[in-house]
Amino acid sequence: MSNTEYQLVLLPYSTNLEQELHKNPESLPFDEILYCNIGNPHSLGQQPVTFFREVLSLCDHPALLDKSETHALYSSDAIERAWQILEKIPGRATGAYSHSQGVKGLRDEIAAGIAARDGFHASGDNIFLTDGASPAVHMMMQLLIRSEKDGILCPLPQYPLYSASIALHGGSFVPYFLDEETGWGLEVDELKKQVDEARSKGITVRALVVINPGNPTGQVLAEENQKKIVEFCKNEGLVLLADEVYQENIYVEDKQFHSFKKIARSMGYTDDDLPLVSFQSVSKGYYGECGKRGGYMEVTGFNADVREQIYKVASVNLCSNISGQILSSLIMNPPKVGDESYESFMVERDGIISSLARRAKALEEAFNSLEGITCNKAEGAMYLFPRLHLPQKAIGAAQAAGAAPDAYYALRLLQATGIVVVPGSGFGQAPGTYHFRCTILPQEDKIPAIISRFKEFHEKFMDEFRD
Amino acid sequence: IIGHSLPVNLKKHWFDCTIFLSAYAGFRVIQRLEQEMEKSPGSRPFPEITYCNLGNPQALGQRPITFFREVLSLCDNPALLRRDETRMLFSPCAINRARKIIESMPGRNSGAYTNSQGIRSLREAVASGIAARDGFPSRPEDIFLTDGASSAINLSMQILIRSQEDGVLCPLPEYPLYSASIILHGGTMVPYNLSEDGDWGLEIFEVKRCLEEARIAGLTVRAMVIINPGNPTGQVLSVTNQEEIVEFCRKEGLVMLADEVYQDNVYVEDRKFHSFKKVARSLGYDENDISIVSFHSVSMGFSGECGRRGGYMEICGFGDDVMDEIRKVASVTLCPNIGGQILTSLAMDPPKLGDGCFENFMAEKEDIRLSLAKRAKTLASAFSSLEGMTCNRVEGAIYAFPRIHLPAAAIKAAKAEGMSPDLFYACRLLDATGIAVVPGSGFHQATGTWHIRCTILPGEDKIKVMIPRLKEFHESFMNEF
Numbered sequence: 001m002s003n004t005e006y007q008l009v010l011l012p013y014s015t016n017l018e019q020e021l022h023k024n025p026e027s028l029p030f031d032e033i034l035y036c037n038i039g040n041p042h043s044l045g046q047q048p049v050t051f052f053r054e055v056l057s058l059c060d061h062p063a064l065l066d067k068s069e070t071h072a073l074y075s076s077d078a079i080e081r082a083w084q085i086l087e088k089i090p091g092r093a094t095g096a097y098s099h100s101q102g103v104k105g106l107r108d109e110i111a112a113g114i115a116a117r118d119g120f121h122a123s124g125d126n127i128f129l130t131d132g133a134s135p136a137v138h139m140m141m142q143l144l145i146r147s148e149k150d151g152i153l154c155p156l157p158q159y160p161l162y163s164a165s166i167a168l169h170g171g172s173f174v175p176y177f178l179d180e181e182t183g184w185g186l187e188v189d190e191l192k193k194q195v196d197e198a199r200s201k202g203i204t205v206r207a208l209v210v211i212n213p214g215n216p217t218g219q220v221l222a223e224e225n226q227k228k229i230v231e232f233c234k235n236e237g238l239v240l241l242a243d244e245v246y247q248e249n250i251y252v253e254d255k256q257f258h259s260f261k262k263i264a265r266s267m268g269y270t271d272d273d274l275p276l277v278s279f280q281s282v283s284k285g286y287y288g289e290c291g292k293r294g295g296y297m298e299v300t301g302f303n304a305d306v307r308e309q310i311y312k313v314a315s316v317n318l319c320s321n322i323s324g325q326i327l328s329s330l331i332m333n334p335p336k337v338g339d340e341s342y343e344s345f346m347v348e349r350d351g352i353i354s355s356l357a358r359r360a361k362a363l364e365e366a367f368n369s370l371e372g373i374t375c376n377k378a379e380g381a382m383y384l385f386p387r388l389h390l391p392q393k394a395i396g397a398a399q400a401a402g403a404a405p406d407a408y409y410a411l412r413l414l415q416a417t418g419i420v421v422v423p424g425s426g427f428g429q430a431p432g433t434y435h436f437r438c439t440i441l442p443q444e445d446k447i448p449a450i451i452s453r454f455k456e457f458h459e460k461f462m463d464e465f466r467d
Numbered sequence: 468i469i470g471h472s473l474p475v476n477l478k479k480h481w482f483d484c485t486i487f488l489s490a491y492a493g494f495r496v497i498q499r500l501e502q503e504m505e506k507s508p509g510s511r512p513f514p515e516i517t518y519c520n521l522g523n524p525q526a527l528g529q530r531p532i533t534f535f536r537e538v539l540s541l542c543d544n545p546a547l548l549r550r551d552e553t554r555m556l557f558s559p560c561a562i563n564r565a566r567k568i569i570e571s572m573p574g575r576n577s578g579a580y581t582n583s584q585g586i587r588s589l590r591e592a593v594a595s596g597i598a599a600r601d602g603f604p605s606r607p608e609d610i611f612l613t614d615g616a617s618s619a620i621n622l623s624m625q626i627l628i629r630s631q632e633d634g635v636l637c638p639l640p641e642y643p644l645y646s647a648s649i650i651l652h653g654g655t656m657v658p659y660n661l662s663e664d665g666d667w668g669l670e671i672f673e674v675k676r677c678l679e680e681a682r683i684a685g686l687t688v689r690a691m692v693i694i695n696p697g698n699p700t701g702q703v704l705s706v707t708n709q710e711e712i713v714e715f716c717r718k719e720g721l722v723m724l725a726d727e728v729y730q731d732n733v734y735v736e737d738r739k740f741h742s743f744k745k746v747a748r749s750l751g752y753d754e755n756d757i758s759i760v761s762f763h764s765v766s767m768g769f770s771g772e773c774g775r776r777g778g779y780m781e782i783c784g785f786g787d788d789v790m791d792e793i794r795k796v797a798s799v800t801l802c803p804n805i806g807g808q809i810l811t812s813l814a815m816d817p818p819k820l821g822d823g824c825f826e827n828f829m830a831e832k833e834d835i836r837l838s839l840a841k842r843a844k845t846l847a848s849a850f851s852s853l854e855g856m857t858c859n860r861v862e863g864a865i866y867a868f869p870r871i872h873l874p875a876a877a878i879k880a881a882k883a884e885g886m887s888p889d890l891f892y893a894c895r896l897l898d899a900t901g902i903a904v905v906p907g908s909g910f911h912q913a914t915g916t917w918h919i920r921c922t923i924l925p926g927e928d929k930i931k932v933m934i935p936r937l938k939e940f941h942e943s944f945m946n947e948f
Contacts, residue, residue: 038580040579040580041579042576043573047576048576053544053546056544057540057544058540060539060806061536061539061540063533063536064540069555069556090526091526091527093526094525095525095773095774096525096526096771096773097521097523097526097766097773131800131804134800142651290578290579290580291577291579292804292805293802293804293805316617316647317617317621318773319773319774321774321804322774323543323775
């Protein structure tokens with residue numbers, strides 16, 4: 001469980017500081033805690049997408065659809081979409097357990113959305129709706145890992161759900177290192193090296209996890225890179241686990257999101273050639289609905305027996321929450337040109353994405369302007385992962401305090417500025433390097449204050465520990 | 468197709484989980500019939516399938532509670548709270564409650580991750596509801612809101628089970644999530660038999676015997692599961708029985724896992740629901756004396772909101788270090804879904820006397836309760852009236868669990884088809900009448916006995932039509948064999 005501990009050490013401390021601030025507003029050198037630690041957009045002021053909430057609200061209370069006054073408060077296309085969704089739910093009972101994979105009609109809609117996105121056929125039978133992407137990841141780890149001799153290839157740095165899940169299910173974590181020098185590039189040579197090493201130790205490597213766009217690293221893979229990865233999985237007989245939850249968070253002109261399924265199909269690989277699981281979630285993107293716990297996995301390339309097993313595991317918990325299921329179908333099928341809500345929807349969506357892009361840039365430039373910090377661009381996702389080139393004295397002070405150097409830095413940062421980040425050790429990093437993960441989520445008007453406070457702290461810190 | 472390292476297979480003991488396979492096999496049979504009837508309508512001597520298999524109230528026409536849905540709807544679209552027209556569509560009660568809930572949320576909307584235990588103000592509502600119900604205090608720190616009770620049960624098994632040497636006492640017949648969860652987390656199930664002749668009650672000496680046998684076999688028995696009211700058995704334990712169980716768990720150092728999700732489903736005058744925590748506290752036992760985890764859910768009761776995945780566990784009598792571990796495990800899945808959290812707080816802290824919507828709320832609630840009580844009685848009587856069937860009273864929960872005393876010829880015919888006799892009966896029943904039930908094998912019934920679990924959820928009019936069909940089928944089945 002130690003992987004999740006890093007987050008947890010800082011959290012109670014920051015909660016204590018929060019309470020301290022409340023009691024004695026003058027007692028600390030800052031007037032508010034600035035949470036840059038968790039990818040939790042709505043808690044920092046990001047607004048939900050109006051159309052999505054209208055539809056959810058109507059599905060929560062279908063009796064509204066029978067009242068004429070409803071038209072005064074809800075847009076007509078939201079009303080229409082709610083009707084369509086209720087038609088897909090047996091008895092219009094949005095409180096009933098659904099099929100364990102999720103309501104069929106909603107899965108078909110998601111499949112249609114995937115097909116429209118990728119240009120390749122998708123089937124609702126391959127969709128498993130889950131309470132967020134995390135339970136879907138757990139399900140796959142449960143299925144893939146038979147003993148500690150089964151290994152799963154994971155990127156370092158990684159989103160620690162993967163290491164936690166592998167540990168929880170009794171398997172072996174087989175890391176591959178992303179290359180900071182080349183914008184967190186994923187080299188197939190590195191993958192091969194790690195697979196061979198694991199095999200020589202008697203580990204059966206079962207799957208490869210790729211997070212694209214990356215968390216915490218924020219890179220968007222180039223198409224060529226993705227093709228090589230697909231080829232690699234095919235040659236080595238690995239299941240490809242594609243974490244694609246940040247597919248809507250792209251901030252650079254020269255990169256685009258391509259799903260691994262699209263890449264595989266465009267290379268001519270069919271459902272019979274390559275086992276592939278894609279994870280998506282309502283928590284990120286421009287919708288940020290973390291608390292709704294909605295998401296799905298699209299499962300292709302497994303034989304019927306294995307599919308039955310996946311279904312059995314899904315049915316142990318009966319079904320995922322209906323609200324999350326509805327939201328998943330909405331994000332994969334948002335308003336289209338001609339719909340009443342289309343224009344206001346696009347304004348909201350573009351507003352959020354462009355704001356995220358601006359914040360990503362501003363923070364990246366700020367970090368790069370500082371002595372002893374280098375920071376790769378956030379091409380996508382919601383995080384920056386700057387590297388700290390700490391003076392030896394600082395490292396010594398950290399060791400004396402019994403803390404990892406980046407944890408020590410993060411704590412000092414919090415104490416001086418109220419800014420909460422997550423130390424890089426929480427994500428795994430190349431030995432001897434130190435990082436922290438900072439989200440790009442605080443509202444734009446807070447960013448200048450964050451930057452100036454951060455700069456002030458960092459300069460003092462570097463002076464304090466100057467060799 | 469995939470060559471080498473697959474088939475992807477589960478831990479070995481999953482395949483030993485025959486009880487799950489039995490219920491699962493039933494599902495597939497029903498699915499095939501659905502597909503057949505869709506392709507060839509009118510091909511069967513009944514117009515539709517009557518689903519008496521799953522505890523899924525709203526799928527069978529039970530109406531949701533208006534106040535609950537109003538509040539959920541407003542919390543999902545809080546912009547409405549600022550508009551005057553909203554009063555035309557929603558009750559003032561619901562508007563006030565939604566406002567209160569939204570104010571207490573991070574970012575003031577229902578989209579953010581919350582504290583892993585659930586939003587504090589909602590846990591406070593749950594705690595106050597528990598205290599009002601039991602007459603003993605409850606703390607929000609001890610409450611974990613979860614995606615339905617199932618998630619809480621899985622979490623508890625994860626925490627309690629360290630290896631195959633750890634055992635958990637489970638009632639038989641049981642709700643198969645328990646055996647599945649114990650196996651999935653690598654532990655050993657230690658079954659104890661409920662007494663069908665004793666109204667599905669618990670004999671403490673029987674439980675003690677099972678415990679001792681397990682210990683002799685080298686197991687450390689960590690906890691005892693009690694489902695009250697019972698699933699599939701439908702009994703509501705007497706206070707005396709509950710006191711015996713509390714004393715037993717305390718003496719033997721067992722964690723009590725009290726599945727109380729049917730606490731609002733009690734249909735008989737001579738029994739009442741008492742939480743195990745209340746019984747323990749009434750006996751004078753506090754947190755230092757006994758560890759109790761109580762599970763509840765919005766899926767059952769009068770709310771029937773299965774699809775929302777809302778529930779909680781209240782954990783009392785564990786040390787701080789254990790509570791910290793539980794919090795860590797809860798944080799791996801980040802937080803329970805907010806709709807479920809809100810519903811749980813509403814169910815535990817519903818409208819009160821004096822609130823504008825109180826009367827409507829009570830009317831809806833009573834309507835559902837009375838109807839369920841009626842259907843419970845009707846079905847239990849109907850089953851009892853059949854030759855070769857005995858059925859205990861449905862005191863609570865939402866199931867009848869009649870025992871079928873099958874003729875030897877029927878058992879033989881079942882074996883010839885490679886089926887357990889109760890699955891054989893259930894399939895024949897489905898074929899002839901469209902009534903879908905779950906064979907008792909799905910619940911680990913006592914060896915050599917056969918049962919079916921039939922929910923009391925189809926509407927009163929459907930039940931009226933269902934019973935003559937059931938009788939006709941059963942008589943002809945008994946004649947055939």
